[in-house]
Amino acid sequence: MLTSRIFLTEECLNIKRLLDDTLRHAYGSAKSEEFYKECRARLNSLSAQVDVIDETNLPEIHTLAIQIHILSDKITKIERSHIGELSWPFALVIKEMALEVCRESVAAANEEDPLFFFSANGGMFVYAVSPERAAALSRRRIFNVVFPRSFKYQVLLHTILGHEIGHVAYAYHELKHELETKVTSVLLHGSPFTSTSDFKDWLDKTYKLNLSDPALNDAFARWRQEYFCDLFGLLIMGPSFLPAYRSLFHLLDHTGSRYSATHPPIMSRYSMLQDALTFLSWEKWEGVDHQNLRQPLNSMYEPMRQHVSSIPAPMRILDSQQVEAATTALRDILKRMGNTLYVHPKPDELNEIVSALLSGTPAICTKLKVTRSKLKKRYVVNDPIDFRHILFAGWLTIYHDARDREELSLFKINRLCDRSILHQDAINTWTEHFEKEPVPKNVSN
Numbered sequence: 156m157l158t159s160r161i162f163l164t165e166e167c168l169n170i171k172r173l174l175d176d177t178l179r180h181a182y183g184s185a186k187s188e189e190f191y192k193e194c195r196a197r198l199n200s201l202s203a204q205v206d207v208i209d210e211t212n213l214p215e216i217h218t219l220a221i222q223i224h225i226l227s228d229k230i231t232k233i234e235r236s237h238i239g240e241l242s243w244p245f246a247l248v249i250k251e252m253a254l255e256v257c258r259e260s261v262a263a264a265n266e267e268d269p270l271f272f273f274s275a276n277g278g279m280f281v282y283a284v285s286p287e288r289a290a291a292l293s294r295r296r297i298f299n300v301v302f303p304r305s306f307k308y309q310v311l312l313h314t315i316l317g318h319e320i321g322h323v324a325y326a327y328h329e330l331k332h333e334l335e336t337k338v339t340s341v342l343l344h345g346s347p348f349t350s351t352s353d354f355k356d357w358l359d360k361t362y363k364l365n366l367s368d369p370a371l372n373d374a375f376a377r378w379r380q381e382y383f384c385d386l387f388g389l390l391i392m393g394p395s396f397l398p399a400y401r402s403l404f405h406l407l408d409h410t411g412s413r414y415s416a417t418h419p420p421i422m423s424r425y426s427m428l429q430d431a432l433t434f435l436s437w438e439k440w441e442g443v444d445h446q447n448l449r450q451p452l453n454s455m456y457e458p459m460r461q462h463v464s465s466i467p468a469p470m471r472i473l474d475s476q477q478v479e480a481a482t483t484a485l486r487d488i489l490k491r492m493g494n495t496l497y498v499h500p501k502p503d504e505l506n507e508i509v510s511a512l513l514s515g516t517p518a519i520c521t522k523l524k525v526t527r528s529k530l531k532k533r534y535v536v537n538d539p540i541d542f543r544h545i546l547f548a549g550w551l552t553i554y555h556d557a558r559d560r561e562e563l564s565l566f567k568i569n570r571l572c573d574r575s576i577l578h579q580d581a582i583n584t585w586t587e588h589f590e591k592e593p594v595p596k597n598v599s600n
């Protein structure tokens with residue numbers, strides 16, 4: 156048998172070869188260098204620990220072996236992530252949003268911005284963002300965003316990732332503490348999810364379940380976080396979060412009341428989200444009676460409202476006033492985080508985007524205009540469309556009575572929205588460059 160030190164030393168050399176073979180050159184973008192450097196720094200740290208390991212300290216050897224295993228696994232996943240398997244315009248906007256959410260925490264902990272890599276896995280329900288809980292070996296975390304492979308262009312369903320970014324926020328200790336105190340505890344106040352003993356009684360009464368203490372504590376923490384992430388997803392993604400969420404979750408549990416150790420019953424989550432929706436006044440949206448908005452808004456929201464009104468009282472677990480207070484608190488926190496808080500578009504603009512999609516064209520309604528600075532230099536001003544407004548318009552197009560269902564299939568609407576986000580990203584990049592570099596006077600365009 157090889158000694159642990161010899162074995163792990165050899166494995167660290169193997170990982171170095173793996174890194175040199177893959178991320179050093181083959182990843183093919185400027186970002187691969189950042190992944191290479193980060194993984195190399197982690198490997199160096201682990202190798203140094205192997206060099207001085209006490210071979211009689213078996214728990215320490217085990218911990219080190221697991222860390223080396225995880226690094227090798229991560230490098231392999233990064234190597235196998237192919238941006239061509241998913242909607243990369245969407246991947247870019249989701250990365251920007253997640254960065255905004257953790258920016259304050261990263262600065263406070265003296266970390267560097269996390270790195271994101273994107274993967275596509277098999278199955279409809281694989282949406283996930285796997286955040287590292289701590290920057291243990293270096294000052295940088297690596298997050299993996301996972302999309303369903305078959306949903307390459309289904310950007311309207313990708314809004315479900317808003318929920319997953321909630322888990323990213325919870326991965327930062329101080330932020331988690333603030334969110335727990337100001338949002339989650341307020342949201343769940345008066346419910347059976349405020350203490351493990353109340354939770355235990357409720358599980359016994361509702362599901363005739365008697366969990367062991369570790370299982371109870373685990374489910375308690377998970378359920379609380381899941382409620383938070385649902386509210387978070389709604390507030391950062393806007394109305395498009397709901398039809399995506401409901402379409403997927405209905406397939407997972409059509410009864411809505413099934414017990415899961417990891418997630419609260421879906422009916423109770425629908426009910427909470429409906430209360431938040433009502434409080435946000437998105438459903439009524441007073442004064443909006445545009446031709447392309449009112450009918451699809453009603454067609455989208457009404458079945459949800461009816462469904463929630465039929466949910467039995469025992470599954471309407473959270474108090475609507477607590478949902479309102481938590482929504483207000485979370486809005487205030489999100490206002491600190493760049494543009495993460497979803498804000499409704501101007502109705503005229505949304506109407507215009509729906510109109511474009513209905514006629515089968517991508518929504519390019521960005522306002523571009525040329526202005527002159529004091530120095531008489533010309534600058535292009537870009538007033539970009541928020542990707543969430545494009546997705547909202549996409550959903551309204553699906554619900555629009557005037558949609559030609561053969562010509563304008565769900566797939567086509569998704570592709571149009573995907574293209575719209577891509578175009579907007581291209582325009583943003585171009586104007587950013589354009590504004591920095593004044594146009595010479597002899598160039599006209």
Ligand SMILES: [Zn+2]
Pocket residue numbers: 318319322381384
């Ligand atoms: Zn979750």
